[in-house]
Each structure stands twice: as structure tokens, then as C-alpha cells.
Amino acid sequence: MLAMTVKKAYWDAVGFWTLVLFTTSSAIFYVDPISCQVNRPMPCKQAGSSCPAYMSYSLPPGNTIDDVSNLFQVEVSDIMEQKGVASDRVMVSVNCTCTESFQYLAGTAYRVTSQVMTEQSIVKDQYQHLGYATGQKTSVGQMLPISLLCGCMDNAPASVYLMSYVFQNRDTFEALRDRYGADTNTLLRLNNLTDVRSFPSMVVFYIPISQSPSSSLGDIPDYAICRPQISAELKQASVGSQLTDTNSTAGGNIPLGAIVGIVLTGLLLVAAVAALVFFLQKRRMCCYARSKPPFNQDRSSSSSRDTLQDWKGFLGCFRAPQTHHIRNPNSNVKRHISLSKEMMNGVFGMEKPVIFPYDEILIATDEFTEKNHLGAGAYGSVFQGKLRGQDVAIKRMKATKRKEFFAELKVLCKVHHTNLVELIGYSVSDDELFLVYEFAENRAVSDRLHDPLSKEYTPLTWNARVQIALDTARGLEYIHEHTKAHYVHRDVKTSNILLDSSFRAKVADFGLAKLVEQSSDGETTTTGVVGTSGYLAPEYLRDGQATAKSDVYAFGVVLFELITGEEAFSKSRTSGNVPPDKRSLISIMLSALGDSSPYNMAKLKLCVDPLLQEMYPLDCVHRMATLGRQCVEEDPAVRPDMKQVVYTLSQLLLGSIEWEATLAGSSQVFSGLVIGR
The missing domain is CATH 3.30.200.20 (Phosphorylase Kinase; domain 1)
Structure with a gap:
């Protein structure tokens, strides 16, 4: 009799949890019908202007903050929690720019991993309708540029931002207005609507926020970030399924076996979770990376790459x-x-x-x-x-x-x-x-820039070069400003910038990196002069004081190399027995930029890498060269910091992508390689 009761309790528990899982799965993967309303970018008046903006994003079950950081290509410190809303919803800080087509957009990119992926499906499934589909074709392995819908408020106070929010079926105008303290007329005007009943679902709406969102998640311990997040829908579905099960057995007719099974299953789950938490804390593992099984040291060489x-x-x-x-x-x-x-x-x-x-x-x-x-x-x-x-x-x-x-x-x-x-x-x-x-599959940037054909490498496209510059700047900005202890690299050069399988850049070789100390002159570290000739800042050569601005100077040389394909020092062409002279790339580029303007750039064009085959937007080349000139200024005080450099290059990449779109897909920008016309 006892055995039959236990067996019945087991199957009752299985049936109950199957019902819960089925119900919650329906809540998680339910897809709304496509609305007749089409997402459109917010118009703007001044091309090149920008502002901070926010994306309201619902963290999918099982995803971590690092996944969101990679998806939007932002730092973890740019992701904030939202108070007073579902625990799975975060806000992502982006740089919203008025494009040359007078539309507010923020840029990111997504790697296509399947043949069935389209731009529309990526915007819908990965970015939760926060993106703007432009009709781009996709191919497996491609880094697909994604335009995110954002907005700025004209003549708004400095503490007011716009948040892009995708209106859900369960949302109401009044609830959104009250939740974020927005004015009714302002909300209608920003979204070009006439009354509150015209809010469709799955369309981006712009909501003004009177102050910067809640605290950054960048300071949350790794173990907290890695902990699976439970969405509000999941919680609601779980409660709903239990209520349904209870109501279906109203009148006190709940089987004793079901109660015993549910209690036993719940206790087992609690014990398993407690054991897992204890194990993680005991081993002190660094779980910031991903929520996948740990590396098996005994796997054979044929195991998954x-x-x-x-x-x-x-x-x-x-x-x-x-x-x-x-x-x-x-x-x-x-x-x-x-x-x-x-x-x-x-x-x-x-x-x-x-x-x-x-x-x-x-x-x-x-x-x-x-x-x-x-x-x-x-x-x-x-x-x-x-x-x-x-x-x-x-x-x-x-x-x-x-x-x-x-x-x-x-x-x-x-x-x-x-x-x-x-x-x-x-x-x-x-x-x-x-x-x-x-391992960086595509070697160093220097291999791809300096006489790549002799090494049997295909030259990099213009857009790939801009992306490399932006990636490098982000890496340097991180060690300069976003680490607990700030560092200077002291050996920034193209041979220390590596390219992965997607031609994304990674700063390498930290053998000369130094911790910087706070002084009356800012953050500095005084050492013997080390590094590579052609990249060393004048104040570093003179005083031996390395600062973040020393890295900025070297990065300016890297920008010049990306434009010209030349090394930091190049030999002049001579005839006869006259030995060639070495000229610094800085002097060559400063000479070309000396009297150039956006409308007269003939001298600059002569410096552009001929392997680009004139497949580049000259105005973007000029903007990058101008940024390089600012980075190599004699006075470190007037050089931009890496945060400003990242901002400028983000705009530059967006402009280059728009230029690429005008070619109707005839370029090879997304592969990162120039394969000819």
C-alpha cells in the first residue's frame, strides 16, 4: 500500500511540474502577431549631434548581463537595473546620433549564425523589436550592422533622457505614464500620436526619463550576474498554473499523493539549489564568462572547438x-x-x-x-x-x-x-x-596592413579598419577608466592588436603595462622609457612620465596606419646610391592635413592605402585623419581621452556603414576584406 502511494505521488508530481513547465514555456515563447504599425526612426535636425539614450530590454531567461553587454556592444557599467519594474528588465545606455539621413539611431552589430536568420528576425528575436530593419541581406558568419531606435529631446534639461520602450500587449498608457512619471501631452507628442488609444503593441515608444536610471550593474559581484534571472512572466505563469491546478480540485479533493509529491519535489529542488550555491562559493570560480558547463580537461582533440x-x-x-x-x-x-x-x-x-x-x-x-x-x-x-x-x-x-x-x-x-x-x-x-x-585566428593588424599581399593576406576594407579602430579604443578606454585600478599600456601599436575569427580587434601584450597613480598632475607613472619608436609621446620621451594620454598618442599613430597601410616609420624612395631616409608617419600625415579642408582633400587622398582601391568615403577618411591629428598633439592636455575617441569613432563607423549601404551591397565590408571589384 505504501509503495502504491509513493508511486502515485511520484507520477502526480511529474504531472504537476510538467503542467507548470508547459505553462511557463508558453509564457516565455509566446510571440505577438506582427503589428500593422512599422517602427520608424525619430527624425532629427542636426546631423552629427548626439545624446545619451536608453534601451529598455527584457533579460531572456538564462541570459546574463555579459550577454546583454555583448549583444549591444556596451560595457557592463552601461547596463542599469530599473526600480519598480520586473526584475528581468534592464536599461542599456547607448550613444544616440543624428545620422546624415536626419534620423536618430544607435549602432551595434550581430553575428549571423544560421542560414534562416534574417535582418527582420534578428531585430525581432534578439533585440526585441528595438532595432530598425533596413532590408540588408544576411549570410552565415557575417557581422550584421544593426540600427537601434533611439531619440534625443531638443532643448531638454541635461538630466532628461529618452528611453526606447517596446509596448507590450499587457501594457497600458496610464501604467507607463505613471511608472516613469511622464507627462501625457509630452508622451503623445514624442510618439506622434493623437490619443492614448492608438498605442499599438510591439512598436518602439519614446519615454522621457527625468533622471539617470538606477545603479549600474557593473559593480554587482560576478556570482550575482551569473545567477539565472527569473522573468516576471515566468513568475506569473508559475503562480497561475498552481492556481489553475488548485481550482481544478476545489472542494478539498486534492489527492494526498499529489501533496506529498509536490512537497518532496520542492524540498529536493531547494536542497539542490543550496548545494549548488555552496559549491560555487566554495570554489570561488570566476563565472563572469558564460552560463555553460565547465571545461573538461580530459576531452579529446576532436571535442567541440x-x-x-x-x-x-x-x-x-x-x-x-x-x-x-x-x-x-x-x-x-x-x-x-x-x-x-x-x-x-x-x-x-x-x-x-x-x-x-x-x-x-x-x-x-x-x-x-x-x-x-x-x-x-x-x-x-x-x-x-x-x-x-x-x-x-x-x-x-x-x-x-x-x-x-x-x-x-x-x-x-x-x-x-x-x-x-x-x-x-x-x-x-x-x-x-x-x-x-x-588564439587570434587572423593574426595581428600589422600583418593585414603592411604589405599584406606578400604574406598572402587579403587587404582589409575601410569599414573593417574603422571597426578595428573602435574595438582598440574601447579596450584602451576600459583599462584607462573602467577598471578598479587604472592602467596604461605603454606599447600600443598595430602588432599588439590582434584579430579574431570575425576580424574584431583585441589589445594584446601587456608586458609593459603599468598601474597609474594619482598625483597633482593627474594619473601618472614615472618609469624608464620603454616602448616602440614611432609611437612614443614627446612628454614620455622627455620626462619618462607615462599617462593615459601617452597611449592616446600611440593610438593616433595606429589611426594613421589604418588609413595609409604604412608603418610608423617609412623609407623614402630614392634613386642611385642615395640611401633612403626614414620619415615618421606622423610628419607625413600632418603635412597632408596641414592645409586640407573637407572640400579640398587632394593631398590626403594621396596618402590613403592604394589597396583600398578607392572603396572608401573620403569624408570619413578625413574625419579619422583629423582624429589622429588630435591624438598626436604635442601638448597632452589638448589630446582627447579614449572616451572621446570612442564616441567619435562610433559616429564614424555609423557614417561608414551608411556609405556602404549606398553601394547596394556591392562591397565586401562585412567579411572585412577587399576582394576586388
Whole structure:
């Protein structure tokens, strides 16, 4: 009898939770019919003007704040929670710009992963109708530019912003107005409506916000960000399904087995969640990366390629034990050794990278054969390797370069950003040091700019170059302004900017990076002069004081390289026995810009990389060159900071994308390559 009761309780519980899951799934994946109303951008009057704006976005179940950051291509600090609304709804800060077609838009991009994806489906499913479809064709692997619908208020106080909100079926005009404290007439005027009954669903509406939204989620601990978010719809559906189940058995006829099953199942779920939370806290894992299973060290080389890449952040912060690993104590081969606690003091803090045995490094690189050699720098050589079935880049350094080795460890294990190369781990032998990074499939920007045809590389398109500039600027802005401790890179150059499989840029080589200190002159660090000739700021050469503006100066040289395809120093063409002179790229570009104007840019055009085959908007080239000139100003005080540079390049990228659209898709901008006309 007891066995029958338990069995009945089990199946009653299964039926109950199946009903709950079915009901909540219906709530999550319900799609409204497409409205006859069409989303249209808000018109504007002054092209190039801009303002801060916000996107109201509902966090999908299972997604994290990092997913939203990647989707909108913003920093985590630009994502805010909303008070007084569903816990799954956040606000994303974007830069809203008046385009040359006099429409307010913000720019982002989405990587197409399936043949069935269209621009319309991406706007609807990924961006929740916050985007504006322009009829672009899609192809798998393409980085599709997405225009986000945003707005600015003319003559509005500095504390007033516009939020783009997609009106839902459950929303009412009065509820929205009261929730955000908006004026009825202002709300109707902003959305070009005549009465409150004409609000259709699934259409973007602009709501004025009297003050900046609630606190940024950028300071929330990683474990909180990684915790799955439960949407309001899910909560409501769960409650509704329970009420339905209760009502269907009204009159006290609820089976005893069902009650027992529900209680037992609930207790098991609570116990499982408690055990999981305890495990996560105990292991102190860095879960900022993604909500996927951890990396399995025993997988074969035929395992999925995304295992290590998706979990590089997890690996880089895993608290692995510092154990000795000696392949053969009686042989003369090198040993894997551990670093002493005194040596490592102050390097990692709470996060530690994975320690790989030296034997594994040898196997990964096929004992550092020439075929795996990627390049060499002042502090070591870089090799491609196959580590635990995945492609990685391994920097091999002599033990005398311990200072640079620790500098990279200190920075890269504390700083994580999509535009900074990710550290996976390290290894140490008797007389060598090794750093293991994510692998950049498309090598360094310098390889793609400086005589790429001789290296059998296809030249980069103009739009790809602008995107690379923006990605690099975002990475530098992050270490300058958005980390707990601010850093200067001190060696910004095109050979230290790497390209991933989608030609997105990542700043690399932090061996010279330094923590900056606050002084009366701002944030500075005084050191011996290091870096690469042609990129060094005059005040750094003169005084040895490195600041964020020193990195800005070097970035200006990078902009000139992206425009011209030339190196920081180029040799002049001579005839006879006259040796060629070296000219700095800065002097060449400043000469070309000396008397140019937006309407007379013949000298500048002569400097543009001929491999672009005149497939570029000359006005955008001039704007980038002008930005480069501002970055290399003699006086660091008048140089822009990286935040201003990011803002300017964001506008520049939007203008370049609009130029691309006028070509009716005849260019190869989205592949990032020029393949000819």
C-alpha cells in the first residue's frame, strides 16, 4: 500500500511540474502577431549631434548581463537595473546620433549564425523589436550592422533622457505614464500620436526619463550576474498554473499523493539549489564568462572547438593548486616548477590563472617547431599550440623577463573585456616562462596592413579598419577608466592588436603595462622609457612620465596606419646610391592635413592605402585623419581621452556603414576584406 502511494505521488508530481513547465514555456515563447504599425526612426535636425539614450530590454531567461553587454556592444557599467519594474528588465545606455539621413539611431552589430536568420528576425528575436530593419541581406558568419531606435529631446534639461520602450500587449498608457512619471501631452507628442488609444503593441515608444536610471550593474559581484534571472512572466505563469491546478480540485479533493509529491519535489529542488550555491562559493570560480558547463580537461582533440574559447574566462580565474610536476627526476630534461608564495604575493588577489605542466606546453607546441612559430618580439616568441584539443597562443619568455611576465599576469587576470586578449594560464620551467592566451585566428593588424599581399593576406576594407579602430579604443578606454585600478599600456601599436575569427580587434601584450597613480598632475607613472619608436609621446620621451594620454598618442599613430597601410616609420624612395631616409608617419600625415579642408582633400587622398582601391568615403577618411591629428598633439592636455575617441569613432563607423549601404551591397565590408571589384 505504501509503495502504491509513493508511486502515485511520484507520477502526480511529474504531472504537476510538467503542467507548470508547459505553462511557463508558453509564457516565455509566446510571440505577438506582427503589428500593422512599422517602427520608424525619430527624425532629427542636426546631423552629427548626439545624446545619451536608453534601451529598455527584457533579460531572456538564462541570459546574463555579459550577454546583454555583448549583444549591444556596451560595457557592463552601461547596463542599469530599473526600480519598480520586473526584475528581468534592464536599461542599456547607448550613444544616440543624428545620422546624415536626419534620423536618430544607435549602432551595434550581430553575428549571423544560421542560414534562416534574417535582418527582420534578428531585430525581432534578439533585440526585441528595438532595432530598425533596413532590408540588408544576411549570410552565415557575417557581422550584421544593426540600427537601434533611439531619440534625443531638443532643448531638454541635461538630466532628461529618452528611453526606447517596446509596448507590450499587457501594457497600458496610464501604467507607463505613471511608472516613469511622464507627462501625457509630452508622451503623445514624442510618439506622434493623437490619443492614448492608438498605442499599438510591439512598436518602439519614446519615454522621457527625468533622471539617470538606477545603479549600474557593473559593480554587482560576478556570482550575482551569473545567477539565472527569473522573468516576471515566468513568475506569473508559475503562480497561475498552481492556481489553475488548485481550482481544478476545489472542494478539498486534492489527492494526498499529489501533496506529498509536490512537497518532496520542492524540498529536493531547494536542497539542490543550496548545494549548488555552496559549491560555487566554495570554489570561488570566476563565472563572469558564460552560463555553460565547465571545461573538461580530459576531452579529446576532436571535442567541440568552442569549449576552451567559451570558458577561457572560467579557466583564467580558476584557483588551481600550485603543485610541482616533474616529468622524470633522474633525467636532464626541464622541469615544471611552481612559483613561490613570496613571488606571487600581490599578483593575483582572489583570482588565479590555470597552471599548465611544462610537459603539456611542449606537446601543445610540438616542442616549439618552426611551423608553429607565429612571431617574435622584444620579450619573447609566440607559438601556436593545440592545448587540450583547442588552439591557443603561447608566449615563450626567458626567465630574465620575469618583470614583464608578472606584469601581464597582474593585469590580465584582473582585467576582462571583449577587446582585450584573454589570459588562459601560464607555465614555468627551470629557465623559461610561458603565458597561454586565447588564439587570434587572423593574426595581428600589422600583418593585414603592411604589405599584406606578400604574406598572402587579403587587404582589409575601410569599414573593417574603422571597426578595428573602435574595438582598440574601447579596450584602451576600459583599462584607462573602467577598471578598479587604472592602467596604461605603454606599447600600443598595430602588432599588439590582434584579430579574431570575425576580424574584431583585441589589445594584446601587456608586458609593459603599468598601474597609474594619482598625483597633482593627474594619473601618472614615472618609469624608464620603454616602448616602440614611432609611437612614443614627446612628454614620455622627455620626462619618462607615462599617462593615459601617452597611449592616446600611440593610438593616433595606429589611426594613421589604418588609413595609409604604412608603418610608423617609412623609407623614402630614392634613386642611385642615395640611401633612403626614414620619415615618421606622423610628419607625413600632418603635412597632408596641414592645409586640407573637407572640400579640398587632394593631398590626403594621396596618402590613403592604394589597396583600398578607392572603396572608401573620403569624408570619413578625413574625419579619422583629423582624429589622429588630435591624438598626436604635442601638448597632452589638448589630446582627447579614449572616451572621446570612442564616441567619435562610433559616429564614424555609423557614417561608414551608411556609405556602404549606398553601394547596394556591392562591397565586401562585412567579411572585412577587399576582394576586388
